Amino acid sequence: MCVKNSIRFLEHSSFIAATGFILLVLACNGGDQIGGDLHLVTFAVSVVLILISLFKNSIIRYQLSRSEHKNLFYYIIERMQLDENFSFTNEQMRNASLNYRDYSTNDFLRDNSLSTQIGSRKSKSWRIIITYVVFLIGMLLISRIFSLDFDNCAMFVILGAIGIGYYFLFSDTKRGSSKEEPLISFHPSCLNIFNKKISWDNLLDWRYNEGGKDRNSSVTLYYQNANLDMKTINIELKTLNISKIDLVLLLSVFKEKYGQSIY
Known part of the structure; x- marks a missing residue:
């Protein structure tokens, strides 16, 4: 794991x-x-x-x-x-x-199935709906072929629905090649985010903001500009094709490896 x-x-x-x-x-x-x-x-x-x-x-x-x-x-x-x-x-x-100065970045990315190119979020609701529809149709055919009674069929449906839910909950989002320019990209020299380049030395810290009824979960970046003024960038996670865990892992390791350590 x-x-x-x-x-x-x-x-x-x-x-x-x-x-x-x-x-x-x-x-x-x-x-x-x-x-x-x-x-x-x-x-x-x-x-x-x-x-x-x-x-x-x-x-x-x-x-x-x-x-x-x-x-x-x-x-x-x-x-x-x-x-x-x-x-x-x-x-x-x-x-x-943390100590990632001498650790291979490519090995870390491969071990944790991380992508350094992050684009806008593509809805996967249709995949979830299609999967459940196909599953329900399959269960209907199986129940007729094997003459399953309602209680047994209902239990199979519940078990299958939970299994599908676990799959989408724990599986990684597949990021195929896209012609879209990434909104965020991680490089050894800098973080390229929303058409702004921030060197890892100037990136001071990050903070995860848990979502609630009136707000979405986000990650706030704290960095210094050329005049050494403190600035912030707020990343709304719902708009990006990356999970919160993937994003904070990338931020932590790239900052520690390529920037001035503040931890």
Whole structure:
């Protein structure tokens, strides 16, 4: 598990626990209505999901023990206010320093499936809708071919819908080649953002702003201009074809590797 997936796993651990308990309730209350094998599968899946959520800290620590990026993990989850979901083994982990001066940028990008060219967001709602429609049509055909009763068919639909939801939640957005000029691009010399070039020495810091009812999630950049005046740029994540985790990983590593360290 790469550092990006570890952060993503921690962020969505509550969703994993919720789906596990929902399936457990369905398995316990629907035992008389659904088939024995399907009931057993549903129960087993629910138990696995609940155990994964309960032992998420141990799972992540095991993965990090084999990773070169564990300090980056601790740094990112603290900056994104995810550290409350993770039990640190000691206080030193909270202040883990980054050291990517001698680490290959290409290796880091490859290990975490990161792209340095970021364009405008393309809606994937149609892909999600088409996937669910095809799945439902497939389930309708299967139920008729194998003469499945309503309760068994409904349980298959629930399991499949949860599986599809997990796929879109944890899968990376595929970024094919595009003729569109990137809105943000990361280079060893500078960050090219919204037609503005900011050297890594002049980029001072970043801050993640969690979204709410009246605002969208965003990342604020703090930098110095040629006159050494403090300036800010606000990046609305909903407008870009990149996740918040990908963006802050790129900002942290490129700043540490190519700029003056401020951490």
